[in-house]
Amino acid sequence: MANDRERGPAPNWSSAYRRAACGLDFLSMLLAGCIAYGLRFPGFPSGLVLPYIALTVALPVVWSFTLMVCRAYQAKYIGVGWEEFRRVMHAGFIVTAMVAIVAYATKTEVARGYVVMALPLGTFLALVARYRLRKRLHRRRWEGTCMRRVIAVGHRTSVADLIKLLREKRYHGMDIVGICLPPALTSGDDAVREIEGVPVLGDFSQTAAVVERIGADSVAVLACPEMNGVALRRLAWQLERDDVELVVAPALMDVTGPRISIRPVAGLPLLHVDHPELDGSRKFVKNLFDRAAAVAGLTLLSPLLLGVALMIKVSGGGPVLFRQTRVGRDGREFTVLKFRTMVADAESRKIDLLERNEKDGLLFKIKADPRVTATGRMLRRYSLDELPQLINVLRGEMSLVGPRPPLPEEVAQYGGDVYRRLAVKPGLTGLWQVNGRSDLTWEESVRLDLRYVDNWSLTLDLQIMWKTWSVVFRGSGAY
Structure with missing residues (x-):
């Protein structure tokens, strides 16, 4: 081909x-x-x-x-x-x-x-x-250089999802250059020729030959019944001669880090998945870290907080702080604090703007929201309006890092797995903040929040906080 x-x-x-x-x-x-x-x-x-x-x-x-x-x-x-x-x-x-x-x-x-x-x-x-x-x-x-040339092995839907994901996250450095599908999809009149613009080059049994022909340096095997233990072991033997990397995606998604370990049982390498530790000593350490950081933040940023408050007051009058009921851990409601970025009667005008909503799911967002003031637009761009939430962190109602704090009307419409977002405290920042902010769809936002709940660690919190600085500085995805 x-x-x-x-x-x-x-x-x-x-x-x-x-x-x-x-x-x-x-x-x-x-x-x-x-x-x-x-x-x-x-x-x-x-x-x-x-x-x-x-x-x-x-x-x-x-x-x-x-x-x-x-x-x-x-x-x-x-x-x-x-x-x-x-x-x-x-x-x-x-x-x-x-x-x-x-x-x-x-x-x-x-x-x-x-x-x-x-x-x-x-x-x-x-x-x-x-x-x-x-x-x-x-x-x-x-820019498209320094990429690993990957052959994807799996079923059509899972391969298409992987291609789209890696194109969105190019910094991972995996460029899928060829696909191997089940034999039934590679022959006959109904044979699949390409998926998402990537050519189908053979079936599962031809993976090693495709790797050699195309000059790939990695093979990604997605979860499928045909690629069982025996087939994977044979593929690994075929690839080791050319020092080609073999990666296998388990069926369990969005569970990473210390929760996963591989332990042999009766000669079988079994994947053990530990339950997330949401209470106990780690919770105590997280709470202690949050409150200490909130005290330090409020102390160091007090001149900035006063300056922003004065700017809001001078620019149009009205209250400096915006108070709104949000839902925290285990469904407990609390009053979140923000610097006011909209006109004083913004909530009463929301009903007239519902048909202009640009988000899916339960979120309400408009890029050019007419209720946002000029000062508020600048504060939102650099997330300065969120700084009063350090008081919520100090009170123990929020954490520095966690899922986005939802509105009660959003929670009332939750279904199924979405309730798991409430298993931890909502955060001032989180995976949603460093992966697109307001540009995320409702489904993406939920997936990131659930991933955080399932994989929380103090190390992950520090990583998210580190990435937050660059995201806020660029001002991307904020409106």
């Missing part, structure tokens, strides 16, 4: 990425060592302390070797996920422990000020460098 996708394998960009990461890691620790040396021994260069000069030179070498041992350069961690950064931090702990143990065992006096500055700073600089390198990779992927 002639197609512009049938071309040779792309240049090995992953090797270049790993070399760049290795170089940046080395330079990060070298720079941290030089800074620590200069601060601890300010007499440089007149007063050279040779042992610490040697240590400053040796640290980057030890650091790079430790990162290799911790497998921080593996290709499967490139571009997405927390694992790459976790391994860098793990290497930082190991190097710190090694220096302490060697110093104790050899009874060597090591300047604590040097160690305390050099190792944490080197780890931090390496993390920042890796983050910037990843963002550069994401930009190139949005």
Whole structure:
């Protein structure tokens, strides 16, 4: 089948990425060592302390070797996920422990000020460098380069869903260049020739031959009864000769992280799924973190809060704060606080605008809502109107991160699985905030909220909070 996708394998960009990461890691620790040396021994260069000069030179070498041992350069961690950064931090702990143990065992006096500055700073600089390198990779992927060439194996509907998802999330770096379907769909007059513009190149039994012919470097197998354990094992044997990555999507969707583990039982690798921990010690830690952060936020942002309040009052009069009843955890109602961004009689005018609603499901949104004031439009763009919700967080009614707080009339129309959104406190930000904000459909919003409930962790909260800054700064999806 002639197609512009049938071309040779792309240049090995992953090797270049790993070399760049290795170089940046080395330079990060070298720079941290030089800074620590200069601060601890300010007499440089007149007063050279040779042992610490040697240590400053040796640290980057030890650091790079430790990162290799911790497998921080593996290709499967490139571009997405927390694992790459976790391994860098793990290497930082190991190097710190090694220096302490060697110093104790050899009874060597090591300047604590040097160690305390050099190792944490080197780890931090390496993390920042890796983050910037990843963002550069994401930009190139949005341009269509540095992509993995993937063959999708599965049924027509699931393959179509995967193609659409990966086109929306190109930073994952997976470009589906060919499809293998069940034999019944690849022969005869009713044979499927392409799905979402991607050619069908064979059936399940021809997957390995298709990979070799098209020069793919990955195979994604979606859940289907034909690809059972025996068929998957044979496919893995066929692909290992060419070092082609094999990924298998389980039937269980949107469950990730520490809740999933694979444990062998009677020789069978069984996927174990733990229940989400919504109470207990983790809930206590989350509540403590939320309230401490709310106190810090209200204190540090108090000049900004006062400035916004004054701007709203001067621009048109009326109340500064907008109060509205929302539904929190376990269906408990509370009054959410926001800076007012609409005219004073906005709620009474809503009924006249219902037919102009641009959202599906239970959401009501209009991009050019005539009730929004000029000041309010600016506040919404950068989510400044949400800042008073820090008071709700301090009261324990909301969390820093969680599902979107729904209106009582929305909850009254909930059905089935949607009630699970109320299993945790609503959040000031969440997966909905960093994945499209008001541009999301109702179905997408619910899916993201349910994913958060099922996979909550403090690490995930920190990741969402980190991503929120860039989303708010761009002002995308806010109206």
